[in-house]
Amino acid sequence: MNDIPARRRSILSLWMTLTSQNPVIVTILALVLGFVVGAFIIIFTTATILDAFRGFFNSWGAPGHALKVTFDNVGAAYRDMFTGSVIDPAGFWHSLTTGKGWDNTLTPISETLTYATPLVIVSIGVGISFQTGLFNIGANGQAVLGGVAGAVIGSMIKLPMFIHLPLTLIAGILGGALAGALPGVLKAYTGAHEVIVTIMENYVIYAFLLYVVLSTPYQQPGQANDIGRTIHASAQLPPLFGVASGLRVSYGIFVAAGVVAFAWWFLERSSLGFDFRVTGASPSAARASGISPRAVIILVFLISGGLAGLAGVVQVASTTHYVDGTFLIGDAGIGFTAITVALLGRNKPIGILWASLLFGALGVGGRAMQAATGIPFDLATVIQSVVVLFVATPVLVKEIFRLRAGRTQALQLGTQGWG
Amino acid sequence: MRLELRGITKRFGSLTANDDISITVEPGQIHSLLGENGAGKSTLMNVLFGLLHPDEGEIIIDGVVTKFADSGEAVRRGIGMVHQHFMLVPVFSVTENVVLGFEPTKSLNRIDYKKATDDIRRVSKEFNLEVDPDAIVENLSVGIQQRVEILKALSHDAELLILDEPTAVLTPQEIDALMAIMRSLAASGKSILFITHKLKEVRAIADVITVIRHGKVVGTADPTASESDLASLMVGREVELTVQKDAYAPGESVFEIRDLVVRDDRGLVVVNGVSLDVYAGEILALAGVQGNGQTELVEAIAGMRPVESGTITMNGRDITNESPRKILDAGLGHIPEDRQRDGLVLTMSLADNLVLNTPRRPPFANHGTRNLGVVASHAEQLVKDFDIRATSVKEPASSLSGGNQQKVIVARELSRNIDFLVASQPTRGLDVGSIEYVHRQIVNHRNRGNGSLVVSSELDEVYALGDRIAVMYAGKISGIVDPSTSREDIGLLMAGTTAGTSSE
Numbered sequence: 066m067n068d069i070p071a072r073r074r075s076i077l078s079l080w081m082t083l084t085s086q087n088p089v090i091v092t093i094l095a096l097v098l099g100f101v102v103g104a105f106i107i108i109f110t111t112a113t114i115l116d117a118f119r120g121f122f123n124s125w126g127a128p129g130h131a132l133k134v135t136f137d138n139v140g141a142a143y144r145d146m147f148t149g150s151v152i153d154p155a156g157f158w159h160s161l162t163t164g165k166g167w168d169n170t171l172t173p174i175s176e177t178l179t180y181a182t183p184l185v186i187v188s189i190g191v192g193i194s195f196q197t198g199l200f201n202i203g204a205n206g207q208a209v210l211g212g213v214a215g216a217v218i219g220s221m222i223k224l225p226m227f228i229h230l231p232l233t234l235i236a237g238i239l240g241g242a243l244a245g246a247l248p249g250v251l252k253a254y255t256g257a258h259e260v261i262v263t264i265m266e267n268y269v270i271y272a273f274l275l276y277v278v279l280s281t282p283y284q285q286p287g288q289a290n291d292i293g294r295t296i297h298a299s300a301q302l303p304p305l306f307g308v309a310s311g312l313r314v315s316y317g318i319f320v321a322a323g324v325v326a327f328a329w330w331f332l333e334r335s336s337l338g339f340d341f342r343v344t345g346a347s348p349s350a351a352r353a354s355g356i357s358p359r360a361v362i363i364l365v366f367l368i369s370g371g372l373a374g375l376a377g378v379v380q381v382a383s384t385t386h387y388v389d390g391t392f393l394i395g396d397a398g399i400g401f402t403a404i405t406v407a408l409l410g411r412n413k414p415i416g417i418l419w420a421s422l423l424f425g426a427l428g429v430g431g432r433a434m435q436a437a438t439g440i441p442f443d444l445a446t447v448i449q450s451v452v453v454l455f456v457a458t459p460v461l462v463k464e465i466f467r468l469r470a471g472r473t474q475a476l477q478l479g480t481q482g483w484g
Numbered sequence: 485m486r487l488e489l490r491g492i493t494k495r496f497g498s499l500t501a502n503d504d505i506s507i508t509v510e511p512g513q514i515h516s517l518l519g520e521n522g523a524g525k526s527t528l529m530n531v532l533f534g535l536l537h538p539d540e541g542e543i544i545i546d547g548v549v550t551k552f553a554d555s556g557e558a559v560r561r562g563i564g565m566v567h568q569h570f571m572l573v574p575v576f577s578v579t580e581n582v583v584l585g586f587e588p589t590k591s592l593n594r595i596d597y598k599k600a601t602d603d604i605r606r607v608s609k610e611f612n613l614e615v616d617p618d619a620i621v622e623n624l625s626v627g628i629q630q631r632v633e634i635l636k637a638l639s640h641d642a643e644l645l646i647l648d649e650p651t652a653v654l655t656p657q658e659i660d661a662l663m664a665i666m667r668s669l670a671a672s673g674k675s676i677l678f679i680t681h682k683l684k685e686v687r688a689i690a691d692v693i694t695v696i697r698h699g700k701v702v703g704t705a706d707p708t709a710s711e712s713d714l715a716s717l718m719v720g721r722e723v724e725l726t727v728q729k730d731a732y733a734p735g736e737s738v739f740e741i742r743d744l745v746v747r748d749d750r751g752l753v754v755v756n757g758v759s760l761d762v763y764a765g766e767i768l769a770l771a772g773v774q775g776n777g778q779t780e781l782v783e784a785i786a787g788m789r790p791v792e793s794g795t796i797t798m799n800g801r802d803i804t805n806e807s808p809r810k811i812l813d814a815g816l817g818h819i820p821e822d823r824q825r826d827g828l829v830l831t832m833s834l835a836d837n838l839v840l841n842t843p844r845r846p847p848f849a850n851h852g853t854r855n856l857g858v859v860a861s862h863a864e865q866l867v868k869d870f871d872i873r874a875t876s877v878k879e880p881a882s883s884l885s886g887g888n889q890q891k892v893i894v895a896r897e898l899s900r901n902i903d904f905l906v907a908s909q910p911t912r913g914l915d916v917g918s919i920e921y922v923h924r925q926i927v928n929h930r931n932r933g934n935g936s937l938v939v940s941s942e943l944d945e946v947y948a949l950g951d952r953i954a955v956m957y958a959g960k961i962s963g964i965v966d967p968s969t970s971r972e973d974i975g976l977l978m979a980g981t982t983a984g985t986s987s988e
Contacts, residue, residue, distance in 0.1 A: 336844035336852050343840065346829045352788055353818065353826040354841035355809030 088411060091462045095455035096423075098465065099448040104139045106447060107440060111138050142440050149433020150177045150426035168310050173429065175314040179384060181425030182314075183208070183376040185321045185418055188403040189328045190241075190372030192412035196332060197365045198345035199252075203263025204373040205400025206270035207244040209393050211374020212381045213277055214240030216388045219296030219381065221283065226299040233300040234320070234378055241374015242367045244270060249366025253359040259366075267400075275390045291390030302383035315383035324372065328414040341365060373400060405453050424449060485546060485562055485643035485675050486511055487532075492541035494527055501527040503699040504541070509644065514666060514676045516690035518683075518718055520915030522885055524699040525679050529646050532677075533565050534558035564637025565646040570629055574622035578615055579604055582636045607639050612668050626773075627658030634665065644675040651685055655773050656943060656975035663689050681718070681915060683711040683725075684944070719917045726948045727923045730931045734951070735764030738935040739904050744794035746777070746784045754780045756959035757794070762904070762935040767926065769950025770939040773978050777959040778939045779821055782908045785937075786818045787811040788826075798904055812841050817902035819893055821909045821939070823886075827893040830882035834874055835863035837881045838896050870895035871921065887918030894925050905929055905936040911945060923948055943971060 108114050117134040120127045148154075156170040187204050194201035201207075215237035224232065248262040277283055278293045285292045302315045331338040344351040344361045352358055376399065381388060393399050406424055410416030431445025455462050462468070487509040494502040501524045509515040519525045530536040532543060534552030542549050545561060552558045555565075572581050579600050588596045588603075604617045613631050621629060630650060637645055647666070651659045666676055666689060680686060686693055686707065693705040695717045703717050715723040739762040746755035754777040762768045772778050783789035785796055787808040796804045803811050812818070820826035828837050839848050839859050847858045863877035872891045874884055881889060890910070897905065907926060911919040926949060930936055938949050946953055947967055954964045955977035963977045 330853075334854050334856070336849045336854055339836070339843045339854060343829050343832070343836075346831045347825070349822075349825045350827065350829050350840065352808060353786065353820055355807070355812045357807065357809070 088459075090468070091459045092409070092456055094462050094466055094468075095452050098455050098462070099452035100143065102451045103444055103448045104143075106444060107139050107142055108135055111440070114138050138438075142434050142438050142444070145434040145437040146427070146430035146445070149173050149437070150428075150430030168306075168312055171312055173433070175312040176429045177422065177425040178314045178318055179425075180428050181421040182317045182321045182383065183380045183399060184402060184406060184424060185421040186324045186379060187373045187376035187399055188406040188410065188417045188421055189324055189414055190369040190376070191400070191403045192407035192410065192414070192417050193328065193332065193341065193372070194365050194369040195407055195412045196345045197341040197361065198348065199362065199365050199369075200260045201245070201248075201263055201366065201369045201373075202260050202404070203244065203248060203266045203400070204369070204403050205393060205398040206263070206267035207241040207370040207373035208377035208380075208400050209274050209388075210244040210270050210377070211237035211239075211241035211371075212377030212388050212392055213274055213293075214374070215300075215378030216293055216296055216381045217277070217283055219300030220294035220387070223297060224299060229297065229299040230302070230382070233296070233382055234375065237374045237378020237381075238371045239374065241377060242371035244374070245366040245368075245370015246363070249363040249370075252366075253362040271394060274388065274392060274394075278388060278390050278392075285387070293388045295387045296381065300382060301386060302379065304383075313384065317379045317383035320375070320379055324375070325414045325418050332414065337364070373403075405449065409453050409456055423452075485509075487644055487675060487677075488544040489528070489532065490542050490544060492528060492531055492538045492543075494524075494531055494536060494538050501699050502531065502538070505696070505699070505701055506541075507694050507701065509675045509677055511643075511675055512670050512673045513691045514670050514678055514689055516686045516693045517677060517679045517696060518681065518686055518693055518714065519696035520681060520718055520917070521887070521913060522915070523696045523718075525696060526648065527699075528696070529565070529648060529677070529679060532558070533563060533646065559640050559642075562641060562643035563646065564634075564640060564642025564644070566630065566633045566637060566648065566650060568649040568652060570633055572621045572629060572632060574620075576621060577617070578619050578621060578624075578632050578635075579617045581621055581632055582617075582639050584636075586640060603639060604635060608635060611638060611665065611672065613638075613665060625658075626653045627655070627661060630654070630658075630662065631665070638669075638674075642674070644677065645669065646677045646679070648679045649681075650678070651680065651682060653774060653941075655978050656971055657979055659685070682944075683714050683916075686714065687711065715916050719915070721917075723916050724920055724924075725916075727920065727927045729927050729951075732766065732951050734766045735933065737761045738764045738799055739937065740795075740797040741785075742795045742797075744781070744784065744796065745792040746780045746789055747792055748780050753792070754959050755784065758956070758959070758961055759794075760937070760954060760961065760964075762937055764935050765930060765933045766951040767930050767936045767938055767949045769946040769953045770937060770956055771943065771946040771950075771953055771974060771978060772939075772941060772956035774941050776956050778941075778956055779908070781956070782818075782821065782906055782939055785811075785906050786816065786820070809841075815901075815903035817897035817900060817905040819890075819897055819905070819907035819910050821912075823890055823893055828881045828889060831880055833878050834867070834872070834881060834884070834892060835859050835877040837892055838863045838866055838877075840896065842900065866895040866899055869899070870925070887914045887921075890914055890918065890922060894922055898925055898929055903934060905934065906939075907936065908939045909941065910938060911940075911942070919945075943974065946974070 114135050117131040121131050150173050152174055153170065156166065160166045160170045187208055191201055191204050215233045218236040219229070219233040244266065248259045248266060251257040251262055252259045275291055278291045283293050285294050302317045302320070304310065304312060305314050305316060305318070306312050332342065340351070340356045340361060343354070344356055344358065348358060377393060380393065385392070402424065406420045407417055410418070410420035427445040427449055431442045434440055434444070435442040489505060489507050492502050492505045493500065505528060507515065517525050527536065531538045534555045534557055544550065550561060552561070573584065579597060582604055583595070583600045588599045590596045601617045608615050613635050615628060615631050615635060621632060624632070634645065650662060654662060666678070670676055678690060690707050693707065693714070694701055695703050695705060695714070697718060697720055705714060705717065712723065712725060715725060741758055741760045744755055744758045745753060748754040758781060760768065770778060780789055784791050787806050787810070791805050795802060798814060798816060801814060803814060824830060829840065836859070839862065842848055843854065844852070847855060848862070849855055860877055866872065867874060867877060870891050872895060873888050881892060884892065905926065910926065911922050914922065926936060926938065940946050950967050952964060953967055953969065953974065955962050955974060957978060957980040962980060965974065
C-alpha cells in the first residue's frame with residue numbers, strides 16, 4: 066500500500082474497518098436489520114398496504130402506488146417512533162423561533178432518559194456478573210427488594226434531605242445486595258447453581274413485596290389495596306427542571322452516570338475488577354493464579370445485587386414515589402430486560418449505556434407510534450428482540466452484508482455459568 | 485498402496501499452511517513426516533484424510549488422481565488415521581469401538597457381534613495386535629487403547645496408516661511395542677505415514693524422512709542422519725539438544741514433602757504417601773507415565789487441591805493447604821501442566837497475562853487501581869528479555885503459538901523473584917527451538933542456586949534437566965535414581981517394574 070497517498074490510505078483503512086466484522090459494525094448493522102424486519106412486519110399487518118399490493122398487477126400505476134403506500138406507512142411508523150422518543154424537529158423549530166413550548170419539545174427525550182435511567186444501572190450490574198461468568202437472573206427480584214427497602218426508609222422516617230436521600234439510596238443498595246448475597250453464598254459454599262437460585266428467589270421476593278404493601282406499617286393508610294406509602298419529598302430524586310416543568314427526567318440520571326463511570330473504572334482499571342474478568346474468562350487460571358473463586362462469587366453477587374437494588378430505589382425515588390404489588394414486575398420486568406441490554410452492550414459499561422438509551426427510545430417511541438398510527442407497541446419489542454438476535458449471531462450479519470472476516474468476536478455470553 | 489501427494493497447497497486467509505508439498509509413500513514403507521508444531525503437518529494430514537480440501541495440488545493413489553469429499557471416502561479408499569487424541573468411546577467394548585459407524589448387521593438391523601468379534605480376532609492375529617475384543621476400553625492402558633485405534637483402521641481395510649504423534653502418551657516399553665507393530669505392518673505391505681517431532685523415534689523406525697518447516701518441504705533425510713542434523717533442518721538453525729549445566733553442587737534442602745496423601749476429583753487416593761526433598765541448586769526431575777498422580781501432586785503443592793495428610797514445606801515454612809495466593813506470595817513459581825487452562829487467560833492481553841498472579845502488587849497497582857502504564861512497560865521488557873514473539877503486548881494470548889504461550893508463563897514465573905519452581909510438563913507439545921529455550925531458563929534458575937521440581941513424562945526432558953530423577957508410579961515414588969541410570973531401568977520403574985500394565 067506504499068504507493069497510495071496518505072489521505073487515500075486512511076480512507077481505505079476506514080473502509081476496511083467499515084466492511085469488516087468488528088463488534089461495533091455488527092451491532093449497527095444488527096440495528097439496521099432490526100428495523101428492516103420491523104418494516105416487513107408493518108407491511109404484512111397493515112391492511113392499507115396489503116390492499117395496495119393486492120392490485121399490484123391491475124394497472125400500470127399500481128406497483129408505484131403500492132410502494133408509495135408502503136413507504137408512507139412504514140415511514141410514518143418509524144417517524145412517530147423517532148419524534149416520540151427523541152425529538153420532533155417541527156416542535157423544536159417552533160420552540161427555537163418562539164421561545165415557547167420547550168417542555169413539550171423536550172418531553173420525548175425526557176421520557177426516554179427516565180425509562181433508561183434505572184435500566185442502565187441494573188444492566189450494568191447484570192453485565193458485571195456476566196463478565197465474571199456468572200448468570201445473575203435475579204436482578205428483577207433484587208431491584209424489587211431494593212425498591213421496597215428504599216420506599217420503607219423513604220416513607221417511614223423523616224429526616225432532612227441531605228441525610229434522607231442518601232440513606233434511602235443506600236437502603237436500596239443494601240436491599241439489593243442482601244438479595245444478591247443469598248445466591249452468591251449458596252453458590253460459593255454449596256455449588257448451588259445461581260441461575261436456579263436467582264430465578265426462584267425472584268418469586269420469593271415478589272411474594273414478600275405483596276406482603277409488605279399489604280401489611281400495616283407500610284401500607285398506605287386508609288387503603289385496602291396493595292399500595293405502599295408515598296415517600297417523603299426529602300427522600301425523592303427531584304425532577305431536573307423542577308416539578309412545574311412537567312418533564313419527568315430526574316437527578317437520577319446523575320446516579321446512572323456515576324454508576325457508568327464507576328463500572329468503567331471497576332472493570333477496566335481496578336485490581337478487583339481484573340480478578341473478576343480473569344475469573345470470568347478462565348476460572349481455572351484464576352484459581353491457579355491465586356484468586357479465590359469463593360470471594361469473587363460472593364462479591365460479584367453483592368455488587369450485581371447492590372446495583373439492581375440501586376436501580377429499584379432510583380425508580381421509587383425519581384418516578385413512582387411508592388411501591389405497589391406490581392412494582393417493576395409488569396411487562397417483562399426491568400431485571401429481565403437488563404439481561405438483553407447487557408448482552409447488546411457486550412457487558413461493557415459504555416456499551417450498556419448506549420443499549421439502555423436505545424431500549425428506552427424504542428420503548429417510549431413504540432408507545433408514541435401506537436398512539437399515532439395504531440401499529441401495536443409490540444413492534445418495538447420485536448425490533449429489540451431482532452437486534453439482540455443478530456448481535457448474538459455475528460456470523461449471520463457477516464453473511465448478510467458480506468463482511469470481511471475480521472475481529473470475530475462472538476458475543477461473550479459468559480456461559481461458564483451454565484456448566 | 486502407493487501414495488503420492490503432488491504440489492499440495494492449503495491456505496487459510498493470508499496464512500499458507502501447506503506450500504507446494506510433494507511426498508511419495510511406497511507400499512510397505514514407513515515414511516516419517518518430521519516438523520515442529522505449526523509446520524503444517526496436521527494440515528497436510530487433514531487434507532490427505534479428506535477433512536480439508538487443498539487449494540492446489542492433487543492426491544494420487546496407485547497412479548490414480550483422487551479427490552476425497554470427506555473422511556468417510558478416505559476410509560473407503562484405504563486410508564486409516566490414528567489420531568493423537570484417541571477417538572474411542574470409553575464405556576464401550578473393544579469390539580463396539582472397532583465397528584462403530586460400520587457395524588455388520590443381521591436381519592432387522594441387529595448388530596452381528598459374533599461376526600464383529602471374529603473379524604477383530606482375525607485381524608489382530610494377522611498383525612500381532614493382541615487385544616481382548618470384549619474388554620471395556622476405559623479399563624485398558626493407553627498403549628492398548630492405541631492398539632484398538634490401529635485395529636479399527638485395519639479392520640476398515642486400511643492400506644495406508646497415518647499415525648499422528650503416536651508416542652506422546654506411551655511409556656518407553658509401549659513405544660517399543662508400537663514400533664514392533666509398525667514394522668510388522670510395513671512387512672505385510674501396509675504403508676505408514678508417521679508424524680512426529682521426536683528425533684530418536686524417527687531415526688529408529690523410518691525408512692524415509694521428510695522434514696517440513698513453515699509449510700514447505702525443506703529436505704529429506706536418511707534415518708542415519710544425526711539427531712542434531714535433523715534438529716537443525718527442522719528448526720532452521722543450530723539447536724542445542726541438551727542445555728549445558730553448571731557442575732552439580734547441591735546446597736541444603738529447600739523443599740520437603742512428607743508422606744503426602746492427595747485425592748483426585750473422583751475421591752480416589754492418587755498420591756499415596758509421597759516423600760521428596762529438593763536441594764538448593766538442583767533440579768529434581770519427576771518422571772512417570774501420565775496419570776500416576778503427578779498432576780495431583782503438583783496441584784497440591786500449588787494449593788489448588790486439598791492435602792489429605794502429610795506436609796509440604798518450602799524454605800522451612802509449612803505451606804500445606806495454604807491458599808494459592810499465599811503460596812505464590814511465599815515464593816513458589818508454578819508452571820502448570822495445562823498452560824491454556826491454568827496458566828493463561830487466552831482472551832486477555834499478553835500484558836495482563838504477564839501480571840496474572842501479581843495484579844494487585846505495587847508497582848502494578850496502587851490502592852486497588854491498576855497502573856496500566858507499568859503493566860505495559862513491564863510486558864514490553866519481558867517480551868524483550870524472554871524473546872516472546874508477539875506483534876504487540878496488547879494482543880490476546882490466544883494469538884501466540886504454543887511455544888510463545890509457554891514463554892509467557894515462564895517469563896511471568898521466573899521474573900517474579902521466586903525461591904522455588906515447580907514445572908509440570910514444561911515443554912509438552914513445544915517444538916525443538918522452544919524446548920531448548922525453556923530448558924535454558926529452568927537451568928539458569930537452578931544455576932543461580934535455586935531448587936526446582938520438574939515433572940515430565942518425556943524421558944528426554946528428564947535426562948536433560950534432572951540432577952536426580954524420581955519416578956512416580958501409582959501414586960508412590962517407585963525410585964529415586966541418578967541420571968546415569970539407563971532408559972530401560974527408568975522405564976521399568978515407570979511401569980512399576982511390570983511392563984505394560986500401567987493403570988489409569
